[in-house]
Amino acid sequence: MSSLWQGEVVANTAVGPDIYHLRLRTALPGPRPGQFVHLRCGSSWDPLLRRPLSIHDYNPARQELELLYQVVGRGTAWLAGRRPGDFLDGLGPLGRGFTLPPGPRVALVAGGLGIAPLFFLARVAAAGGYQVTLYVGARSRDGLLRLETLQGLAVEVQRATDDGSAGFAGPVTSLLARHLEYKQYDGIFACGPRAMLAEVAKLAGQRGIPAEVSLEERMACGLGACRGCVVALYGEDGSIAYENVCSAGPVFPAEKIVW
Amino acid sequence: MSSLWQGEVVANTAVGPDIYHLRLRTALPGPRPGQFVHLRCGSSWDPLLRRPLSIHDYNPARQELELLYQVVGRGTAWLAGRRPGDFLDGLGPLGRGFTLPPGPRVALVAGGLGIAPLFFLARVAAAGGYQVTLYVGARSRDGLLRLETLQGLAVEVQRATDDGSAGFAGPVTSLLARHLEYKQYDGIFACGPRAMLAEVAKLAGQRGIPAEVSLEERMACGLGACRGCVVALYGEDGSIAYENVCSAGPVFPAEKIVW
Amino acid sequence: MVKPRMEVELAGLRLQNPVMPASGTFGFGEEYEGYLDLNSLGAIVTKSVTLEPTPGNPPPRVAETPAGLLNSIGLQNPGLEVFLREKMPFLRQLRPPVIVNIAGRTLEEYVELARRLDGVDGVAALEVNISCPNVKEGGLAFGSSPEQAARLIRAVRRVTTLPIIAKLSPNVTDVVAVAKGVEAAGADAVSLINTLQGMAVDLERRRPVLGNISGGLSGPAVKPVALYCVWRVAREVMIPVIGMGGIMTATDALEFLLAGARAVAVGTANLVNPRAMAEIIAGLEAYLLQHNIEDVNQIIGALEV
Amino acid sequence: MVKPRMEVELAGLRLQNPVMPASGTFGFGEEYEGYLDLNSLGAIVTKSVTLEPTPGNPPPRVAETPAGLLNSIGLQNPGLEVFLREKMPFLRQLRPPVIVNIAGRTLEEYVELARRLDGVDGVAALEVNISCPNVKEGGLAFGSSPEQAARLIRAVRRVTTLPIIAKLSPNVTDVVAVAKGVEAAGADAVSLINTLQGMAVDLERRRPVLGNISGGLSGPAVKPVALYCVWRVAREVMIPVIGMGGIMTATDALEFLLAGARAVAVGTANLVNPRAMAEIIAGLEAYLLQHNIEDVNQIIGALEV
């Protein structure tokens, strides 16, 4: 089962400052929230490597993959130039996704573009009967992305912005911390900047709530072969070893991570 | 006077097998037939170098540059993908063009894509009152390009195809040789494969007709600075030295070339 | 026309075609199983195996450069014992010969590795990595001087009957001298090039991109350097050369064969396109067919100068 | 905020900014006059000048490679006499210091060149090219060993009072040793890197693309190699380093300055974009302004490791 494909661009539209929502027609074998695809972003050898992007959603009936990405460099800039009808060379779904807990109450914590995989998780969890609270943080209101699309789903959305332009004024982790004083969760799932993830891990750890976080690291193969994308993790015996983000992750139990 | 510009693609259409006619909106300072432009063919460092393309025509009123090119590699393939509204990074006009003779009768000899600069020369010469005979050779009839556009101009067109599918059956130089037995010319101008140019040089030399040929060599700067694009030429004193095709040429008197 | 002959002989091994992975870019094979038929390869080359488990260098370990890849993996691998126990059983049931790449910190470690791999079922040859730029001890230290390289290969030669492929570095003044040194010391083949030493800077953070500061450069960017090394060495030694460095397509592979490589290894290309080797093998075959060449050996070293 | 200070001092020269052309990619300056203000450059560096006129190598002389350029110009230049007569008059009326790059086939030729350039009006410094891979005699032969390089620089040192910049090759096992050698021999600065040796093959013709078979690789492809050489050398010698190799943009230039280069030279970029240096100078200034850095010297060597 090879997961190399050519996907046709259906739409590629700006949805925020330098942020694009890409829809691709391609048949993926059962992608799970937290997994990613690895895309060629150019037709020459510069840039050379694929770019990892989280699966933002997948619709098997329409065979439509959705991605949400920010233009931060050459690869994503090239991607933003693709138009409907163009084809993209993709690999995936890759990696291990999130694992929903036995208990029904889950908190999803997204910082900035961290919403990309958590949107998919929110939809799948809600469809699976979970009680989903989605905490979304951004610098300001126009960084709160794609939330309108969640309307109609059984997902409670809690907003936080650094500048207070929408929802809670402050980091999303402060909002989460306040809620954790009186709300119970059976699992916490987070994606966003590393400092935010560390804070979520701390909050969850203090309360004994199982937490999973999605990490980013520079990747080459995306398949577990090159060992280019490692992070330091605690093993069973407390020893530290480097594990591949691409194949052992990108989602890891928060307590395994050497912050 | 810098001749670096951004030209907007007006049209980029296939006119033959893998052959494209490109129209660019850009203001060029007085381009002359035989000169070329040097185009970036990509937006990354691969491919790295500009590509030299002859000026196929220029309309100062519309500020429209025309190019005629064949897709032979990565740069020209990229070029073929440009659409109206795209901008191209160009340099030029560069090099020295053709010099029309004092006498009125001129023969232009084009092999394949050699028509690219000679079309411009034919138009300018005809407009300048010259009696122009344009010899065009190609493998077969669909390689005879852009001739319809010359209708209405005082240009006599003589066709030759290797497979005999149009005009004279055989190399264009054989057709020229036959005509030279009874026709008089005051100058011959040629562009095409090197072997063809050498043959034209021989024919012209035998009859003492001044001839100019346009050469191709791999280029980097296109400005005469790097000395990357040289050909061996005879100097005044018969000695041989390497001269830049980009700045001393691409058009050279046929008798100066070390074939 | 009949199918062209693709077999080449290399250091006593019969390869069904001249295409194999470059060490370290193909893991221990398993990772690519879903993407290509491992049994279609000319040989399998493992990631470098060390005597003890090697943790590798701190991340980030990869950085993209113009048409190139810098890596500073640092030979992360589970060590010889785990390799033999957990990786060899999978590898030995494959059809292509398995070439085990070994790396030591000291001469003694190389010798010990070679000794313990000698006679292991399914191991067809050793590739001796004396050219890794990403480790503090061993590696490049042995590959930088013809004398050191020869001394090491001679020591390894004494303890194994397996064919020895010495993997050479381009980070030297005279790669031909190193190649001649290992040839005289008993190497059965040389493979080149390993990566070029390089560095990338993160302007925003004012730090090196790689956790290990510097790394090894591979990919299309290095192809001209690799081709030149292969061409020079192939003319000067009698033993066969395995060429590598920036081979992404069948055209690239053909260029190395013309320059004198008896076989080619594909590295960075696997990381960009997991089907790269399958496409290269198919492309080679198509080229031979198209040009009426009956045997791939006819183009090896056929560059006209 | 006030305009940042861009001046750097280098081997006794005061440069109004740290950006200059790399030898051989800027002719003798005139060719670029229409594209940028020559008086805005930090310095002018000439194409290598030899004692006698040098015809150069047979074409083709350039080949494009992934993100790189191979050249085998072979130092074509009109020789010292014509240079002095026809090129210096133009160069000496420019404001930036003129650095004349010299290349010889023998030690004696280098010495003779240096002797005859000493005291020539308008010549501010000599760059001694001991690293050209494209000539049969001289060039790389001197740059490949610390001893040879030192011997040559010592000999040149004796006959000139001009600042000496030794131009080093990356095609060596230990570039730091060569740098230390020329420092001890009296060089006032080193510049690096010259091109990497490489080759390109034309599969269709089954021949090398270049008329001279091999050539020197430059451009973005070599940037990681160049940055690493510069970083290593800058930490190990006291004399300033002029960094070059693949600098296409202000970001690239800043990376070299961070890595320890006192100034940078721009080569292949000029061939792709004749305004490259003007854009790099403007980009440097903009970066300093944006980051509230008053003096470009504050970022030189400021890489944190």
Ligand SMILES: Cc1cc2nc3c(=O)[nH]c(=O)nc-3n(C[C@H](O)[C@H](O)[C@H](O)COP(=O)(O)OP(=O)(O)OC[C@H]3O[C@@H](n4cnc5c(N)ncnc54)[C@H](O)[C@@H]3O)c2cc1C
């Ligand atoms: C598992 C995973 C999932 C991701 N999902 C998303 C997503 O859904 N949406 C989104 O906008 N971004 C996502 N990212 C980050 C995204 O991969 C980078 O923003 C992107 O690779 C930048 O490429 P570039 O060419 O634009 O930037 P450049 O800076 O030019 O890239 C240079 C190199 O660095 C790598 N790189 C740069 N930033 C990152 C980063 N943050 N993480 C990993 N590699 C990086 C690139 O892949 C490339 O190899 C994800 C990263 C990972 C590891």
Ligand SMILES: Cc1cc2nc3c(=O)[nH]c(=O)nc-3n(C[C@H](O)[C@H](O)[C@H](O)COP(=O)(O)OP(=O)(O)OC[C@H]3O[C@@H](n4cnc5c(N)ncnc54)[C@H](O)[C@@H]3O)c2cc1C
């Ligand atoms: C003065 C001049 C005028 C030209 N005018 C025209 C024209 O009007 N129409 C047209 O179709 N072609 C013309 N050519 C040829 C054209 O430049 C090449 O076909 C083109 O550069 C090929 O680029 P590529 O990337 O598609 O091919 P690749 O083979 O991928 O190019 C690789 C490298 O080789 C160089 N190269 C390849 N072929 C040639 C060639 N024949 N001449 C010079 N360099 C080459 C490229 O520029 C590039 O640097 C002209 C060449 C010169 C020198």
Ligand SMILES: Cc1cc2nc3c(=O)[nH]c(=O)nc-3n(C[C@H](O)[C@H](O)[C@H](O)COP(=O)(O)O)c2cc1C
């Ligand atoms: C990620 C990565 C890991 C590598 N690991 C090893 C290794 O463990 N042992 C080794 O001998 N070479 C190693 N190499 C070098 C390659 O085998 C090869 O020599 C080099 O990358 C050049 O080939 P390429 O340009 O096709 O990648 C590694 C290269 C890369 C890119």
Ligand SMILES: Cc1cc2nc3c(=O)[nH]c(=O)nc-3n(C[C@H](O)[C@H](O)[C@H](O)COP(=O)(O)O)c2cc1C
């Ligand atoms: C076409 C060309 C010609 C060159 N000629 C010379 C030369 O005459 N003397 C010299 O010292 N270096 C010469 N070089 C090397 C450059 O000065 C520079 O060291 C090298 O190209 C790396 O820088 P870059 O990547 O910015 O081009 C030449 C480089 C190129 C591309």
Ligand code: FES
């Ligand atoms: S990217 Fe290669 S192992 Fe993860």
Ligand code: FES
């Ligand atoms: S291309 Fe540089 S001199 Fe002609």
